[in-house]
Amino acid sequence: AQSVTQLGSHVSVSEGALVLLRCNYSSSVPPYLFWYVQYPNQGLQLLLKYTSAATLVKGINGFEAEFKKSETSFHLTKPSAHMSDAAEYFCAVRRGTASKLTFGTGTRLQVTL
Amino acid sequence: DAGVIQSPRHEVTEMGQEVTLRCKPISGHDYLFWYRQTMMRGLELLIYFNNNVPIDDSGMPEDRFSAKMPNASFSTLKIQPSEPRDSAVYFCASSLALAGGYEQYFGPGTRLTVT
Numbered sequence: 001a002q003s004v005t006q007l008g009s010h011v012s013v014s015e016g017a018l019v020l021l022r023c024n025y026s027s028s029v030p031p032y033l034f035w036y037v038q039y040p041n042q043g044l045q046l047l048l049k050y051t052s053a054a055t056l057v058k059g060i061n062g063f064e065a066e067f068k069k070s071e072t073s074f075h076l077t078k079p080s081a082h083m084s085d086a087a088e089y090f091c092a093v094r095r096g097t098a099s100k101l102t103f104g105t106g107t108r109l110q111v112t113l
Numbered sequence: 114d115a116g117v118i119q120s121p122r123h124e125v126t127e128m129g130q131e132v133t134l135r136c137k138p139i140s141g142h143d144y145l146f147w148y149r150q151t152m153m154r155g156l157e158l159l160i161y162f163n164n165n166v167p168i169d170d171s172g173m174p175e176d177r178f179s180a181k182m183p184n185a186s187f188s189t190l191k192i193q194p195s196e197p198r199d200s201a202v203y204f205c206a207s208s209l210a211l212a213g214g215y216e217q218y219f220g221p222g223t224r225l226t227v228t
Binding site: 032034036041042043044045046049051090094098099100101103105106 | 204213221
């Protein structure tokens with residue numbers, strides 16, 4: 001069964017510092033992987049997706065993620081955090097051949113001055 | 114382009130009352146998903162439809178919950194009777210399988226409070 005694990009329910013970084021949010025997946029087939037962001041009182045917004053093309057995926061707002069099969073990881077990074085990046089971030093994996101997604105438990109990113 | 118539209122955005126009701134949440138998916142999308150989000154349980158998939166047909170309702174918590182999709186542009190999630198533990202944010206999402214990416218597009222959610 002496909003699943004994702006997000007390490008760290010809360011991450012705090014200083015403005016301008018590197019953002020690293022961790023996601024490990026479990027999948028018996030080549031996975032489709034996603035990162036979503038949720039700002040307060042809003043729905044989830046797609047940041048980026050991996051669909052077996054390039055292993056380094058660039059998304060919106062300066063975020064990117066690298067698919068590493070050997071580590072079963074899909075970590076999200078941003079070189080320099082901005083206050084507006086404060087939000088909750090969800091990693092998700094497509095469940096097999098279905099169109100369902102399995103979401104991680106989320107990581108809340110706090111950005112401090 | 115209009116995204117997924119949900120109404121109402123906020124609903125406050127008393128225990129025992131019927132609640133109906135509405136969703137309009139992105140035009141042309143063939144999958145529609147209903148989720149519930151709470152602090153305790155996170156994001157839960159309740160039910161999803163493909164071409165207006167319910168495919169998997171295993172996430173629907175109880176018989177008090179029902180969902181319909183009478184046409185490609187409209188879906189409802191009904192709770193009858195409502196209970197305080199149903200208080201949550203309910204999201205609708207849609208996707209297009211033919212696009213091959215399987216990404217889902219979420220609506221803004223309906224915040225339900227049952228007193």
